[in-house]
Amino acid sequence: MKIQFFGATKTVTGSCFLLKAENHSILIDCGLFQEDEKEYLNYEPFTFNPKKIDLMILTHAHLDHSALIPKLVREGLRCKIITTPATKDLLEIMLFDALKVQKNENYKKPLYDEENIYKALKQIETLPYQRTLKFNEIQITLFDAGHILGAATVQLNINGKKVVFSGDIGRSSYPILRDPETPEEADWLVLESTYGNRVHKSLDESINELVQAIKDTFQKGGNVIIPAFAVGRTQDLLYILNKTVRQGLLQPVNVYLDSPLAEEATKIYLSHPELFDDEALREMKNSNRLSIKLHFVKTVEESKKLNSIKSNAVIIAGSGMCQGGRIVYHLYHNIDREECSIIFAGFQAKGTLGRKIVDGEKEVSILGKMLPVRAKVYTIGGFSAHADRDELLKWLQSIKTKPEIFLVHGEAEVIEAFKNSIEEKFGFPCRIPERLSVYEI
Template identity: 40%
Template sequence: MKFELQFFGATEEVTGSLYVIRTGQHTVLLECGLVQGGRKDELRNAEPFPVPIKDIDAVILSHAHIDHSGRVPLLAKRGYTGPVYTQNATRELCSIMLPDSGYLHEKDAEWENRKRDKKGEEPVEALYTRADAEDSLKLFRSFRYEESTEILPGLWLRFLDAGHILGSAIVELRCSDGTASRTLVFTGDLGYRDAPVMEPPKRLKHADAVLMESTYGDRLHRSFDETLIELADIFQRARASKGNILIPAFTVGRTQDLLYLMSQNYKRWGLADWHIYLDSPMGIEATKVYARFRHLYGAELFRPGSELPNLPNFHATMTTEESMGINTIRSGAIIIAGSGMCTGGRIHHHLKNNIDRAECHVILIGFQAHGTLGRRLVDGETEIRLWGETLPVRAQIHTVGGLSAHGDQADLIDWYRNFANRPPLYLVHGEPKAQQALQEKLRETLNAPASIAVRGQKIEI
């Protein structure tokens, strides 16, 4: 019985998840994500896929975040016509996120081609367009959690709640030839034990191999109570300085967590003194998907019978004109806008109007990959460039780690601990320092056969 896994993306780095599974005559892509980071990193997205597209029988996605799903439109553009399997809510979120990604690629190409035209250089083509993304959505097939389905002869797929974002899944793949079977479990991105909205990740008891993320493998998050106190302090200081608060937020997951926490701590954080703007068309649409799938979590995020968060001073700004109007506000605005790593989107406009103002505050609430503007702010850069203009960083920068949608080292070890047979464990989706620390801790505490996946490496399950 052949059941082989080969690593290609998110090996010794966080973004660009992509793995190849081979069973008998069949080939499956597990994840199909965009590489994110600096310009040099992102150029890798245009590279050929690691196997011929005609040989791919199916694609499986653990969740909707672009570093896990964002190359599906490119795959389809290059000729893939097979199924893309996801959890039900993931399919809905991808229908928002992938066309938005296509739009951003179109805009990037337009910007690049304006520069090339001035130099007399050949134009570039967008990685894929909004139309390409919308076409790829026709390939999606979705299932409920816990539903086991034979997607190819002898290959059974089951999604279990990973607790990371809405629809996020632990992927269980069981390969059987009728006499023997082998099981591969892939965590996708595992949620944090104190996640405000999502349910805790499901635990499994058996696997023959485990593929596990390691984003925060080298650290422990602050306790959730400490995080709430930290946010209360930031809001109090911002109120005293009479500026604005900018919160670059991932539009799926972190945004909804933040809106829920604001509703739960409305008085404690003095939020009646502010106007709260969700300045992200995609974030607004994603929040509506959270409302439609509220049966997947227990948190009371919305007003009864409504798709609006439980916040009396909440404003959803869909249009460009509404967004531009926010930039006339000098004080009293909390602006939640994408992207979470400050790599694009409306947050750039708000940074341009506020980053040089000492009375303003920027709260970074998620992982910031190397090469991103968000990472440079975390690392203390004193100047940033936006649209060719150099801006001094005078606003106060806050990094709040306790709101991560990823489990920390203790969460990851505790989740793996549930496997009674201690299956071989391969670490992906993490930077080398985090992976090495997690590998050592797993070996030390559980005697786990943990190794760090290397690009191109093959394993037999």
């Protein structure tokens, strides 16, 4: 068997891995590169032939794992695409939204068209968690990764040997979704490392920090701006904000969800209660109305009207790394106001506008204008949908075999630190692949 790495190597986006086994070529994920210096790779021809892929498996719907699938179809991918039912539902809205964003970037040609998306969706065959699908001699099982709705860890059983692709692993005891599952056995493991060098604050600490940030900002007469991924983070934040108001920790606040995609994703979340944890099910059962004052902002005109709101608003918009979308305009109108706050509740990749703000740059370029960063900036890692170092190590501890590990989906220095932690704690051999590297396994 051979495995080749086409993305997410020493970086956090562009997940794409090719496994060759039993004369079959199986592709795991095919996502967008979202860092500025790597975006050009999205427009390069694939370094493999999509026509020769026999099966594709998608771990989850986030664009850094899924957004190049229609491009694969455009270039000849005709095989089945295996994923969970919830991921299929989310993927449809996300791919069409990604195409809309591409069309709005007038200086670039879209990577694909609507017909490519429709063809890709028709090629999907859904596989629920813990069911096994036979593909010739290979058995495929998906486990709940707990990262976002429908996210999966993939186990391939090939002649008694097990190859596992972790996908993105979620948090334990985190709102809405169940805790991540670990396959009991793996001979080889491709493992995400996004937060492999740090430990998140507890959820309670993070909620307290969020509540205090909102209170302080409103007292100063400003707005709270939250860049958030439309799928996953937005639903978590709405759930947490609603619960804090219901518990009396916050007064009922005006929350403006300025993301039609996030609104659609929220409806899809609500259509899959079978994936919720017990607490979320209780909340749904016991709460027949929202405690927050939630406003869905649908049109561009409605979004522009938010610019006239100068205080006491929580505005949630995408994109999560501030690389485009409506969040850019809200930053433009609020970032130079010292009474305002910007709350980052998710990972910011190197080279993105979000990362520049988090790293403390005094001025940033937004919509072609250099603006001073006067707003107070909060980074609340406890809201991340990615497991931290200790949670990843706990996930690994549940594997009863001793796998050889390939560390992906993390920045170079993070992966190196995580490698050291794994080798110290478990003695598992770890490799750090380069892009396009091939390993015999």
